[in-house]
Amino acid sequence: MNARRRLALPLRYAAAIAFTLFFIFPVYWLFIISFKTPAEIFSYPPVWYPKSIQFANYWVLFKDGDAFTVWNSLVLASISTLIAMVLGTMCAYSLVRFRTGGENLAVWIISQRLMPPIAIIFPIFLLYVWLGWVDTYHGLIILYTAFSLPYVIWMMRGYIEEVPIELEESALVDGCTRWEVLWKVVFPMVRAGLFATAVFTFVFAWNDFIFALVLTRTEVITYTVQVTHYFGGQSNFWAKIAAMSVLGTVPIFLAVATMQRFLVRGISMGAVKG
Amino acid sequence: MTSETVDRVLDTPVHRHRMPDRNFRLWLVFPAVLLLLLIGLFPLIYSLVISFQNLTMLDQDTSFHGLMNYAQLFRDRRLWEAILHTLLITAVALPLELVLGLVMAQLFLDHMPGRQLFIALIVLPTIISPIVAGATWRLMFDQRYGPVNQIISWLTGQQQVLLWTVNPKLVYPAILICEIWQWTPFMFLILLAALSHVDRSQLEAAELDGARFPRIFFKIVLPAIWPVMAIAILIRGVDLVRIFDVIWALTGGGPGTMTETISIYTYIQGFQQFESSYTAAIAFLIVALMSIVVTWAIRRMGLAR
Numbered sequence: 120m121n122a123r124r125r126l127a128l129p130l131r132y133a134a135a136i137a138f139t140l141f142f143i144f145p146v147y148w149l150f151i152i153s154f155k156t157p158a159e160i161f162s163y164p165p166v167w168y169p170k171s172i173q174f175a176n177y178w179v180l181f182k183d184g185d186a187f188t189v190w191n192s193l194v195l196a197s198i199s200t201l202i203a204m205v206l207g208t209m210c211a212y213s214l215v216r217f218r219t220g221g222e223n224l225a226v227w228i229i230s231q232r233l234m235p236p237i238a239i240i241f242p243i244f245l246l247y248v249w250l251g252w253v254d255t256y257h258g259l260i261i262l263y264t265a266f267s268l269p270y271v272i273w274m275m276r277g278y279i280e281e282v283p284i285e286l287e288e289s290a291l292v293d294g295c296t297r298w299e300v301l302w303k304v305v306f307p308m309v310r311a312g313l314f315a316t317a318v319f320t321f322v323f324a325w326n327d328f329i330f331a332l333v334l335t336r337t338e339v340i341t342y343t344v345q346v347t348h349y350f351g352g353q354s355n356f357w358a359k360i361a362a363m364s365v366l367g368t369v370p371i372f373l374a375v376a377t378m379q380r381f382l383v384r385g386i387s388m389g390a391v392k393g
Numbered sequence: 394m395t396s397e398t399v400d401r402v403l404d405t406p407v408h409r410h411r412m413p414d415r416n417f418r419l420w421l422v423f424p425a426v427l428l429l430l431l432i433g434l435f436p437l438i439y440s441l442v443i444s445f446q447n448l449t450m451l452d453q454d455t456s457f458h459g460l461m462n463y464a465q466l467f468r469d470r471r472l473w474e475a476i477l478h479t480l481l482i483t484a485v486a487l488p489l490e491l492v493l494g495l496v497m498a499q500l501f502l503d504h505m506p507g508r509q510l511f512i513a514l515i516v517l518p519t520i521i522s523p524i525v526a527g528a529t530w531r532l533m534f535d536q537r538y539g540p541v542n543q544i545i546s547w548l549t550g551q552q553q554v555l556l557w558t559v560n561p562k563l564v565y566p567a568i569l570i571c572e573i574w575q576w577t578p579f580m581f582l583i584l585l586a587a588l589s590h591v592d593r594s595q596l597e598a599a600e601l602d603g604a605r606f607p608r609i610f611f612k613i614v615l616p617a618i619w620p621v622m623a624i625a626i627l628i629r630g631v632d633l634v635r636i637f638d639v640i641w642a643l644t645g646g647g648p649g650t651m652t653e654t655i656s657i658y659t660y661i662q663g664f665q666q667f668e669s670s671y672t673a674a675i676a677f678l679i680v681a682l683m684s685i686v687v688t689w690a691i692r693r694m695g696l697a698r
Contacts, residue, residue, distance in 0.1 A: 131500060135511050138497055142515045142578060148540060149529045165543050206425045213421035220422065226691050231433045233627075233687045235635035237656040238679040241663045241672050242436035245443075265432040268425050297417045326522035328638045329656070333664060343524045347642065350531070357532060364525045375520050382516070383586040386579060390624040391586040 149368075152361035153177070160357050176362040185359070188345040189366050194256060195331075195341065196324035199263035204317050206264070207271025208279075208309075212301060214272070215279045216287075225276075232269035232388075236329050244333050254336040262334070263324040270323065270388065271316055277389040278312030279305065315381030322371050342367035437680055440673040448669035462674035471650055472675065475658035482565075482654065483633040486572045490629060491622075493573065494580025498588050501581075512585075519578040527642025530571040534558060534643075558644050564652050571639050576629060583625045587618035620694075627690055631683070655679060 151169060152160055153176050159166045180186045210228075213219040243262065244253070252258030282305055290304045291297075306313070331341040346363050349356035375382065383391045444462050447454040466472060497515070501508060518526065533541050534557035546553045557567040591614055599609045637656035640646060646653040646661065653661070659679070663672035 128505065131503075131505060134500055135505065138500070139511050139514050142518055142574065144540075145529045145533050145574065146517050146521070148533060149525075152532060161538055163537055165538055165540050167540075206428070209421040210425035213418045217418035219418050224422075224426075226688060227433075228429065229691060230684065230687045231429055233631045233683070233691075234433070235631075235656060235679060235683060237635060237637065237659045238440075238676045238683070239432055239436040241659070241669075241676050242439040242443075243432065244663075245669070246435070246439065261428070262432065265428040268429055272425065322520065326524075328522065328524040328641070329660075333660075343522050343638075346524060346528050350528075350642070357538075360528050361532065364528055368521050368525055371520055371522075372517065379513070383582050386519070387583045387586070387621065387624060388628060390621050391583060391590075 149361055150365055152357060153365045155358070157358065176358040177366070180359065180362055180366065185345055185363065186366060188340050188342040188363075189370075191339050192325055192341040192343070192367065193370075195259050195263060195339070196321050198256075199260045199267060199324050200317050200321045202260070202264045203267035203271045203320055204313060207268050208275045208306070208313065209301070210268070211272045211275035212279055212305060215276055216284075228269050228272055232273065236266070240329060240333050247334060253334055254338050256339055259330065259334055259339060262330055263327065266330075267320045267324060271320055274316040274319075274385070274389050275309065275312065277384075277392070278309040278316075282308045311381075315378050315385055318374050318378040318381075319385040321374060325367070325371055437677070440677040440680070443670050444674035444677050446670050448673075449667055458670075462671050463678075465671060466674055466678060471653070472658060474650065475653045475655050478652060479634055479636065479654040479656075482568065482572070482636060483630065486569055486576075486633055487626065487629055489569075489573055490577045490580045491626065493577045494584050497577070497581045498584040501585060502588050512582075516578050516582060518575045519582070521575075523575065523638035524642055526571060526575045527639040530567070530574070530639075531558065531643055534567055559648055561648060561651055564644050564648065568640055568643055568652060571643060572633070572636070575639070576632075580625055580629065583621060584618065587621040588614070591617045623694055627694065631687065634683070 154172045154174070155166065155169045156173060156175070159169055177186075214225060247253045247258050250258075252261075286308070287300050287304055290300045295303065326343065327341070328343040328347075331339075331344045332347075335341065335344060342363060346360055346367070349359045349363070378385065445457055445459060447456070447458045447461065501512060521529075533539050536542055536554050536556050539557075541557065542553050542555055545555065555563060557563045595613055596609060599613055604612075635656050636654050637660070640652055640654060640657055644652045646657040650658075655675075659672060659675050662668045662675060
């Protein structure tokens with residue numbers, strides 16, 4: 120296009136670098152603080168890069184047991200993702216192949232994804248107090264599973280629609296039961312979609328803050344809640360904030376890196392098929 | 394044919410499974426729908442019930458109080474201010490993210506060396522947890538040890554000590570910068586994908602006809618990317634309306650109640666002031682309003698088809 124051609128390459132390059140710096144610098148700053156000594160963190164003017172990389176800030180987290188909160192996040196996010204994937208894919212298959220519930224059920228399911236957590240968390244909290252589920256793994260797992268389901272159903276619906284129906288029909292003719300068709304034909308066909316959806320479902324549960332803030336006390340605190348424990352009125356535990364944040368951030372960077380091909384489809388809820 | 398043979402014929406796999414299996418399809422949706430009802434419908438009904446009572450932490454008063462809590466909603470200045478703050482943040486952040494994302498998508502649309510690396514780096518903020526994004530910017534905005542004030546000091550040539558998370562004039566810019574930083578890459582990625590699917594031959598034809606860039610953009614590009622753009626706006630819109638984590642990390646709703654949003658205010662009412670029944674009334678109001686807006690938007694966009 121004219122306008123783009125007029126922007127010569129060096130100019131576009133300068134703009135690209137400027138944008139990239141803006142988006143990457145805070146991430147760099149977070150990581151670099153976690154490697155600094157207290158003297159470097161509290162120096163004025165700020166130290167832009169540490170003299171040497173040291174891991175004392177992480178060591179403290181492991182020694183005090185704070186790093187256990189990352190394990191909690193891992194347990195909650197993995198198990199809820201697994202359950203949501205199984206139940207969600209089954210539901211999506213029914214919606215696609217049998218048009219179960221028609222458009223109304225589909226609209227209702229997706230509208231659940233768009234509900235603000237704050238609106239449901241208070242009644243859920245009262246229910247959990249009554250059931251004795253506050254600060255338990257299963258309490259949060261059920262909530263994360265339910266909250267992930269609309270997304271899983273939505274995404275898997277798109278992937279299942281791409282499976283040719285002839286394959287399933289011939290499997291039926293060959294004598295497979297319906298469950299076998301689902302298990303042996305549909306699941307393998309949508310394997311890539313399953314993995315991609317699972318990664319994003321995992322990231323959403325992993326990144327949650329408000330549910331964990333309300334429903335955990337001491338036993339199943341997630342890393343996101345733990346990070347906020349280091350905020351103080353006057354002084355913040357900078358080294359701990361940074362190190363704990365990095366511990367919680369590196370796993371999802373790695374998870375998403377493996378699914379880069381599906382990134383756009385995943386975050387646009389299937390609006391962009393890539 | 395005896396009835397026995399009929400049974401045997403119908404029992405052969407092909408016949409058994411060719412029949413529309415009503416139970417099978419219902420069993421498939423049953424567990425998911427049950428769970429969704431638990432978190433979707435139960436809270437709604439439960440909120441409605443206790444919103445007509447007068448429960449607080451100290452007072453387990455379950456007698457019927459009619460619309461008392463709903464009447465209070467309309468008198469609650471702090472609530473309406475929180476709604477106003479939420480709408481203000483949404484109204485500023487959403488267009489900025491959209492335009493900035495679009496500009497960046499246009500910039501990275503054509504090939505340039507290192508394009509993939511640039512994109513991979515730019516995307517990182519969108520993946521990290523919002524609470525970590527808030528924590529990161531809290532470190533960035535620190536008045537003494539944070540790099541933001543340092544950079545501003547360099548640019549202005551004199552030492553600046555700006556209190557980003559305390560100064561009433563600066564708290565909103567601080568929240569908006571963090572929000573825009575985290576979510577512009579989201580818009581960017583989606584719009585980049587949408588732009589790269591626009592029909593090139595149409596663009597070239599328009600260029601040959603001598604059409605200028607703005608005209609091409611509004612007549613060809615925008616209509617082509619609109620369906621995808623609308624969904625990105627919807628997703629970001631509902632996310633912005635429920636904004637909580639970033640504000641919790643940066644200001645906690647302060648100074649005073651200046652940056653309280655709907656989510657922050659509801660949290661404070663429910664979990665710090667323990668106004669159970671009143672919180673339920675607020676929650677019910679939010680669910681009712683959001684259900685209407687969201688269902689309308691989904692149907693309007695034909696998302697479920």
